[in-house]
Amino acid sequence: MSVSPAESDFDSYVRASGPRLKRLSFLLTGDLDTAEDLLQSAYAKVLPRWAKVGDYDNPDAYMRRVMVSIRTSWWRRLRGREVLTADFPRGGVAGRDLAVDVGELDYLLTGLRALPRRQQVAVVLRHYCDLSEAETATVMGISVGGVKSQTSKGLAALRVGHAPSPTIEEPSR
């Protein structure tokens, strides 16, 4: 099967952007397999539109929107292989040296995964992608006020180590 120039360009973009977008996907999902699933789903959605998206100054921004859209839509309902831990770190992550202790990163990861989707996405977009509140609002499709509220609640939950209980029963593993 022949590969069109557009497809070849898309493939190059996937190989170049994959590692950095996988990092974002990992923060949005909390585990590597689900991150790969989300990332591939997003690329597959973008592929039919690549002739247009490929001309954008920053295709990553479009990919971010697609990833967040997928993440906050169906995966909030169907979470096949996610494990929502019941062992959220009591006492939270405040007061710990997050940047130097691998164990503390596990606490942070656990905390992120326990957050409601929108709070999790808002925290990641604001503090990992370094987007402004307005940019985050555009990506999430909510108001700037909504971004402030979701980010604030997410950070508060991370600080006190308290997140809402999962509403979906998990398979026994």
Added chain:
Amino acid sequence: MNLSPDALDRALTELAERADLDESVDRVPAIHHRARRAATVRLASVAGALAAVAAVVAITLGAGGLPFTRADSVPAKPAPKPFLTVGLESQEELAAGLSDRGLGTPVVVQITFHGLVPQMYNDAGELATGTDNLLSLQMYWDPRGWDGRGSSEYHCVRGAPLVKMDNEFLMTTYAFRAGTHPITLRATACDPVGEVSEKLSLTVR
């Protein structure tokens, strides 16, 4: 040190770098495969809609000729009937691209929803979209339990208009042992659709 914005930024950056450990697989073939499958599903939906239109036209013609030549006998447009079909399909090619990770054999299942179901609303009167227009949605991984949800924040409203549902998802789980693994998908839409289900028997080697 506390959870200041700077500390959180640094910690998230370090955390994200863990994803680099998983960058050995070339994901390009799998992405093209997913895109082709999505295009096939879209084409099938369009073909189904065209077939439905053709059937209506055929019935109309059979009932008395071209409607625009017999204004006095134009039949009323039949009201669309609500329905819901669900599909389960094993995606072995995608599963082959996933690693074991000590959790068992990866299994990927494609789930499809196609139908015309009553619109659901939440307490604020907002419209549900996609599979939120289902009262419940559960996937049973026998004998491990189930994923999904048993209730909805949206509710049925008598006389609600019908909305299209065309969604497909991929779910992954891990099989602990070789053999046959029965999977059941159950979805419930508002009356008169009710519950529909689909079963799939996965064979893991």
